[in-house]
Amino acid sequence: MNAPPNVEPGTAYSDSDVAHWLTNETRDERFIDNIFAELCIRLQQAGIPVKRASLHILIHHPQWLGARMMWTDGMREAEIARVDYDVTERSEYIDSPVNEIHDGAAAVRENLERDPALGRKHAVYDEMRAQGLTDYVAWPLYHTLGKRHIVTFATDRPGGFDDAHLDSLLRLLPVLALVSEIRVKNRLARTLLETYVGPHAGELILAGATRRGSGTTVRAAIMICDLRDFTRISDNWPRDDVIDLLNGYFDAMSEPIVRHGGEILKFIGDGLLAIFPLSQPSACANLLHAVSEARQAMIALNEKNNEIGREPLNYGIGVHVGDVMYGNIGSRTRLDFTVIGPAVNMASRLETLTKQLGTKVLLSRAFADFVQNDFDLERVGEFPVRGFSAPIELFAYHG
Secondary structure (H helix, E strand, O other), X not given: OOOOOOOOOOOOOOHHHHHHHHHHOOOOOOOHHHHHHHHHHHXXXXXXXXXXXXXXXXXXXXXXXXXXXXXXXOOOOOEEEEEOHHHHHOHHHHOOHHHHHHOOOOOEEEEOOOOHHHOOOOHHHHHHHHOOOOEEEEEEEEOHHHOEEEEEEEEOOOOOOOHHHHHHHHHHHHHHHHHHHHHHHHHHHHHHHHHHHOHHHHHHHHOOOOOOOOEEEEXXXXXXEEEOOHHHHHHXXXXXXXXXXXXXXXXXXXHHHHHOOOEEEEEEOOEXXXXXXXXXXXHHHHHHHHHHHHHHHHHHHHHXXXXXXXXXXXXEEEEEEEEEEEEEEEOOOOXXXXXXXXXXXXXXXXXXXXXXXXOOEEEEHHHHHHHOOOOOEEEEEEEOOOOOXXXXXXXXXXX
């Protein structure tokens, strides 16, 4: 058995030593899974025969409900598994001690040495018996405002945990709750910012970029996309169908953008604004790769919609490159982290021109200069653009 960092192998520790470490020496560790794994190792050093432990955290991420961190004897790091929202409908959850805790149980204890026919019929108990475990306990881990998470411990000690072991573990729970809540809230704050403003803007905000007017000039490729005929659709379709349609459209457009290094700054009704900073040498090529994949995703989405009697969705994309002001704009109490500037206006005007010119993707000459040697572009001519004095040479991209 390896000792945790800063713990000498063979050193005996008490549960109060573990509590002191958990309270005072974990402040520089950001991730609760690392703290949890080291906690289990230190518990063993303190003579508490933990062989398996898990921490179940509700996160409410847009894609998953929570996470399960699993540690077993000999592991230096806990294994993390994401938990989907539909887990509550699955038999393995419904028939589980975790569900008992979520339903309000103050504790769940199972003697795994007794005849399985005499105990509760949770499948996880059979798994633990097969691993040679003898005793299992689960408790709620209380965070503020009544939020309940779950921690579990199991042992292979003959006779299971004794009363002293359980008392030691129970004394540590309030400290573990405080330490875990700080990390969970930090992760939740980061997740919310990533969800609503994007990962890069989220990092800047977390780093303190929250003052109105604060920002920087960024040279970037700008992409603005808009859905066609959305007003008619929203006026005539049932609300839930409109929401489902929008979500499918945004998935088709957004996932390739993120995959190729772009940052979506804003959803505007049925449109989106994204940038690809030129600090990445391949930013402009990445944007067109994202457009190509989004086009294929939209074809697949329209085929799916056609099968259920929906009309195909049409869209327009305007692309330009230039300097933008990237930062906080808004009122004194309500800010938006976004980009502004003539380059953004140009991308918006090009998106509007896609309707007039009957093409899905229009690129400015400034952008085309970055990619025309590597992509097949069609020159469509020079056109006046509202708000700009000289006509702009435009290119269509059909890839």
